Amino acid sequence: MTERIKAVLDDNEIPRQWYNIAADLPKPMPPPLKPDGSPVGPQDLAPVFPMNIIEQEVSTQRWIDIPEPVLEKLLMWRPSPLYRARALEQALGTPAHIYYKNEGVSPAGSHKPNTAVPQAYYNKVFGIKRLTTETGAGQWGSALSFACQLFGLQCRVYMVRISFEQKPFRKMMMQTWGAECLPSPGPTTQTGRMILEKDPNTPGSLGIAISEAIEDCVTSKDTRYSLGSVLNHVCMHQTIIGLEAKKQMQKFGEYPDIVIGCAGGGSNFAGISFPFVCDKIHGKDLRVIAAEPAACPRMTAAPYVYDSGDVAMMTPLLPMYSLGHTFVPPPIHAGGLRYHGMAPLVSHLKRLDLIEAAALPQLECYESAMLWARTEGFIPAPETSHAIAATIREAKRAKEEGRQKVILMNWSGHGLMDLTGYDAYLAGKLTNYLMSPDEMAKSLKSIEGLPKPPAL
Ligand SMILES: Cc1ncc(COP(=O)(O)O)c(C=O)c1O
Numbered sequence: 001m002t003e004r005i006k007a008v009l010d011d012n013e014i015p016r017q018w019y020n021i022a023a024d025l026p027k028p029m030p031p032p033l034k035p036d037g038s039p040v041g042p043q044d045l046a047p048v049f050p051m052n053i054i055e056q057e058v059s060t061q062r063w064i065d066i067p068e069p070v071l072e073k074l075l076m077w078r079p080s081p082l083y084r085a086r087a088l089e090q091a092l093g094t095p096a097h098i099y100y101k102n103e104g105v106s107p108a109g110s111h112k113p114n115t116a117v118p119q120a121y122y123n124k125v126f127g128i129k130r131l132t133t134e135t136g137a138g139q140w141g142s143a144l145s146f147a148c149q150l151f152g153l154q155c156r157v158y159m160v161r162i163s164f165e166q167k168p169f170r171k172m173m174m175q176t177w178g179a180e181c182l183p184s185p186g187p188t189t190q191t192g193r194m195i196l197e198k199d200p201n202t203p204g205s206l207g208i209a210i211s212e213a214i215e216d217c218v219t220s221k222d223t224r225y226s227l228g229s230v231l232n233h234v235c236m237h238q239t240i241i242g243l244e245a246k247k248q249m250q251k252f253g254e255y256p257d258i259v260i261g262c263a264g265g266g267s268n269f270a271g272i273s274f275p276f277v278c279d280k281i282h283g284k285d286l287r288v289i290a291a292e293p294a295a296c297p298r299m300t301a302a303p304y305v306y307d308s309g310d311v312a313m314m315t316p317l318l319p320m321y322s323l324g325h326t327f328v329p330p331p332i333h334a335g336g337l338r339y340h341g342m343a344p345l346v347s348h349l350k351r352l353d354l355i356e357a358a359a360l361p362q363l364e365c366y367e368s369a370m371l372w373a374r375t376e377g378f379i380p381a382p383e384t385s386h387a388i389a390a391t392i393r394e395a396k397r398a399k400e401e402g403r404q405k406v407i408l409m410n411w412s413g414h415g416l417m418d419l420t421g422y423d424a425y426l427a428g429k430l431t432n433y434l435m436s437p438d439e440m441a442k443s444l445k446s447i448e449g450l451p452k453p454p455a456l
Pocket of ligand 1: 110111136137138139140228229230262263264265266267268269335336337381383384412413414
């Protein structure tokens, strides 16, 4: 028999609980705040989220049961396969063993349905009829559209304008699953109208789209808002990835020395890594690396501050690494990584030195994605290419050092709806965007005067 290249779990081996890292933090995380500096209570979040989700957001219980109706839907594509990337290892001539968890097998093509499904379910059982949300690359919008369809909810998605134009197929997916998809900023909200008046050609940003989706939610009947990343409950729903990966690594008889994920708002990175960070907190020796774009260098260059999650400051102030909520990112193709902030839980772990971060420039990511597609076959999403680039860096380092490192990477989604980016790369039209200190100082102006997080 040839050597194993994938580990597939049986349906009955699917994890039945999510892992909540809030239970294991060696130091407590600062709480979210209201603009006046007082802590946010569950009731403050009630106009935006249903109470069953708010309870998860603030929970410190280590294990939380996945409801049966959610498991039933997740089984449509989970457990997802874990592969050993032997062809890539050979092409690199590295002694490293590279494993990847393929989250591109979900109906929407990424890890996003792992939280879209439970979020739609909890809203449904709470009596909500309609969800609003934002989307960058369109992955989250399509995931939530799919999940709302499963549970009979209406769905409206505000899609960052540049992606709306670059990625028409994602919009068609959302419509196919019965949702409405609007370019953001747009004329249907007060925030959208205000921003368009100032800059009619704005490419939009996730921060703007979030403001529009929340404004729509709080001004509409039976409607709640759903966020595809950043928040604690979203990170927790994604831990099913790492929990499955642990069982699958056992089938290969290995445990990772390095765990890598790309980081936009932080959720897929949290998903693959938190169950391993738990081991690290309890004494295991491993490195955990979040790969972010050099064009949006939050954990590698921005300060740890209290900042709002959106442009209009409708969300609570969150303790996180942030480029400032008015940051309008350059038009890199990884739309899902163009966010000004980082999940508070991921930011906190970075601050505690339990994880590291790496900044990857666009061209290196596309080169890595090309090598991946030409060895492993699957064409990655531009977001995923950041994790691949970071993995290749580590595999090359293992070669230089002559050490047989075991690397586990989250392959967060496929790029079959993102081929315009590949087209631009192949035509030699893509460039690197690096953030200058001047741009950083300008974009950080928006957090002046906000409360400061306490020292560790
Ligand atoms: C394929 C893919 N990977 C990664 C991300 C980044 O999001 P997060 O950091 O929440 O995982 C996105 C966001 O849209 C995505 O579509």
